[in-house]
Amino acid sequence: MPFTYLTNMPLEQAKRDYLSLLVEHGYAPKTQVIPVQQACGRVTAEAVYAHICAPHYAASAMDGVAVTARDTFGATETTPVTLRPDQFMVLDTGDAIPEGRDAVIMVEDIVKNYDGSITIHSAAAPWQHIRQIGEDVCAGEMILPAHTVVSPSAIGAMLAGGVLELSVLCKPLVGIIPTGDEIVPPCTDPKPGDIMEFNSSIFSAMLDQWGAESKTYPIVPDRFDEIKAAVSKAAAECDIAILNAGSSAGREDFSARVIGELGQVLYHGIAMKPGKPAILGCLGAKPVLGVPGYPVSGIIVIEELLKPLIEYWLSTAAAPAPTAMATLTRPVVSGLKYQEFVRVRMGYVGGKLMASPLNRGSGMVSSFMKADGILPIPQEVEGYEVGEQVQVRLLSREDKLRNTLVVIGSHDPLLDELANLMHLKNCGVYMSSAHVGSMGGIMAIRRGEAHAAGCHLLDTETGEYNRSFIRKYFPKGGVKLLRCVGRQQGLMLQKGNPLGIERFADIARPGLRYVNRQKGSGTRILTDYLCKNAGLTTDSIYGYEREELTHTSVAAQLASGSADAGMGIYSAARLYDLDFLPVCIEEYDLLIPDHAWDSPLVRQMVEVLKSQAFRDKLLAMGGYTLDRPGEIISID
């Protein structure tokens, strides 16, 4: 097959062609002999036959006496038979039947006589109450077919059948080679420009879950000869090699050339997103994959292109990924040039399973962690509309999705603490929270997508929080407003306030770099209102269009020195050790649709809101006032 460079090969064809090429080159599992006790979860290499019978001797199935059935023939209630001591033998359950005996009489059916004899009142049928040889397993019988996963009870059956070791398929060993001049091992104090190498840890954990082993090599700098040497070594020592990063067509991307020189590149460039720059190559029978550096691209490539090779090796029928139909809460647009994999958060709201697309950035490993499912968008599909029913591959269990409190709206770190306390109290309860601002939360509740929404919307006419918005957006009712906390809002400033900011209007000072929250967030509405009151035109504020989605991320920009001021809550400023200029205390409440009100999830949330543990936690974080959290606020 031809060498191809940054092609756009359809995923399914690439998978098929790759496996055929490898098998043609001799890609096949190795086998090893291991003790049966260590075989749980391993795959038999060949059929396993019993060496001995189990039981391996005729055993008493009862406590009683062993007799010769013939000696008892004729015994009835009216014509009892007496057996001399040499005609029977006392034995317990599991004891071997002595030579010449062929029946057991239960201890409760025997009358013991003074002279040591026993009397019985019914005849024993030959072989009664005897566990026959081979009742469980017969010598020579097939215990397990080839290519079967060994279960705990199969371990028992093999040992019972005298099988002490067996031949299993080796776990394929995958060598992972991290490359890149900027790559450093995980640490707590990386320098600007350093990229921490954690992909190998993710891949290694995935491989372990699939029944493979992995070996991570030291980080190789972007030098052709060093990468080439590392690939040679990994291919010699392992069954499969992964070259991580360097798979795109940029200036330091040697992967495809290295693999091409050492062996063969089948495809470079797969019609998938994320993951397009993947390289499918081999050194003889050893697969060598070039995997993109962004973690999410890497995860998808490993899952789509490496996993099938592991399954082939282990001859395990891939469990079909569990799927479910869900309602899409936001539209998703996708190109016709590739198959796309969109991460979604999911949960049942009002009996309907909802799927909300997560950030599609391929650097966002946290979005993969938060995902409950993957929505595959076929190459020929341009995307899906909001409200459309889509088929999602589930990553989370169905029972988790049914027990997840879906919170969409304004961000506050207290939501994470609430989730943690709820889950600690009942490990079968989960929370998923999405930060789309207060207005976004109201809209999500209107569309039936959430059980709760955090909001803190100031009515600039009345100075009142939330209630007028609810009257406006829910004119027919159908929602409850739940008191949560009072929050200290203000200007977060760099430590020590080097610019000497004294009042809100100072954010318009020339040279000051502001960082803002996104439109629709309560904090943005407050900021716009404060600007108007102070007579500031927002055009005059440098960075006013620079939008962050959470208080914490605004604080992070300030802490890093890339901005000088931003509105946010006290707890975020405190977390980053920033200066803080208080502006106002606002009401942060929770909006709950009536249909969710009586649900166990909301009930458990309210319990936690009212708990001492919640109060203690928030007071420790600072900047919160708690006035009867969990109580319903009258809207009218």
Added chain:
Amino acid sequence: MPFTYLTNMPLEQAKRDYLSLLVEHGYAPKTQVIPVQQACGRVTAEAVYAHICAPHYAASAMDGVAVTARDTFGATETTPVTLRPDQFMVLDTGDAIPEGRDAVIMVEDIVKNYDGSITIHSAAAPWQHIRQIGEDVCAGEMILPAHTVVSPSAIGAMLAGGVLELSVLCKPLVGIIPTGDEIVPPCTDPKPGDIMEFNSSIFSAMLDQWGAESKTYPIVPDRFDEIKAAVSKAAAECDIAILNAGSSAGREDFSARVIGELGQVLYHGIAMKPGKPAILGCLGAKPVLGVPGYPVSGIIVIEELLKPLIEYWLSTAAAPAPTAMATLTRPVVSGLKYQEFVRVRMGYVGGKLMASPLNRGSGMVSSFMKADGILPIPQEVEGYEVGEQVQVRLLSREDKLRNTLVVIGSHDPLLDELANLMHLKNCGVYMSSAHVGSMGGIMAIRRGEAHAAGCHLLDTETGEYNRSFIRKYFPKGGVKLLRCVGRQQGLMLQKGNPLGIERFADIARPGLRYVNRQKGSGTRILTDYLCKNAGLTTDSIYGYEREELTHTSVAAQLASGSADAGMGIYSAARLYDLDFLPVCIEEYDLLIPDHAWDSPLVRQMVEVLKSQAFRDKLLAMGGYTLDRPGEIISID
């Protein structure tokens, strides 16, 4: 709570009371700090917060140049802006944005000039093409709540957030103490009366699957003081201890007394079958369970009574066992004194999920291995009728059940070889075979319970095999008869034929011990016919009522010396190195219902029947003739 001895405590109450007692005594998880890289599948002990932001610096999201956005303001197609070399800096994706720069322009939007300057035709918005600090993870943000199972991507998110180690719940360590004078370690040549100790290996594998660790202690003989010392030691060294066997009320059953003297016995005797003699006890906060010795009883007790303690420790919401409604193929009778757990084999036949009860003997570890599900029969239910819809807890995956060829009927070891070859060819295909004799197979096909039935029924009027039975039992058709093999039937005899058996009629000789097959099996019908022809009354044959279910188990009785003759096939005699007196060659065919004929499962079976691999295997086994296997036999 009172000490109770061989009570009959309802299972659910026993579970509840046991856990409450333990928690009251301080039963709780321990925690340990481990490197994040080793945390996959472990459970967080407390919430994990990010230490640093990811990215931890503002990074270029593109290959291009870093600029100060202010310098580009005003640039348009018609009014381009030119930047001096000191006004921009070339950088790659992932590079840090230099101090003072706040935007990136993509390389494709730049015109390079000869003097080293660049020209741009549109203004850069501040922060365009820059990955903001904390875009993925913000320092101080909660990455994982407490009591959460760590996934591969969570490992990535933690490392990205500068978290290198975390506190997780320890895996509970379960000490397993095998006891009994007759117990020996697994071996290939146990002596009569020896019972091989494989329960600890089964339990250990189960515990590993549940996230616990285990430590198996040496076998302790049935001596009170030694058992007591072993329990003390295990309770001191482990978090939980299991005393295996000695839990019933027999003469050597010290378990309850030992636990009672060292600590407390809550219940001895649970209303469950198998598993009734279980003991629930503790030494302070350490649970100590007495587990019955029969492997199936042990497995059920561990599953029902120990697993909840592991789940409590690991704060993992138990995944609800997947269940399915299935049609029962045989009635099940159960007592009102206990909740029963019946193992069933399952498969979809004609679109309906069938459940066939397996042997209920608690010594039958192989039946547990073969089980696809467990049918729990509540204490207040006396059993279920044939054909009744019952709810079964699934042990096998749904896709396995859908791809299992269900074969019910006459036994032949060739079925196992057929299953093995089918599965080797396609790892997504399985076979389940039940041995109920030829007539049983015909009935199973009539009831729609099987895809195929092995049968070899001799019409004693015509000497013809199978066809007349099919005409009789399927008068309206609806089935196909598939040619399989010719089999050599005969008398299996002890090695060397010590009794000098010369012809079939010799089985009625005084002193000869016969072992028979069960009524309804083709071999039994053949034997009855041969007796009639030879003028033998079956009453005169000693052991004629001793029934075994397979050729192999008949051979096993002969090999062990517990019988002198039995009818069976040559391959079974050969397997056990027995003498063999040929009697006739019979036709062993496969009966297939029309509804299954075109199914992929049957098609794959027919392919294997016609294959060289199947022929080679059977010729190697001996006693088979293969004449166009896989062809349809005309019934009329």
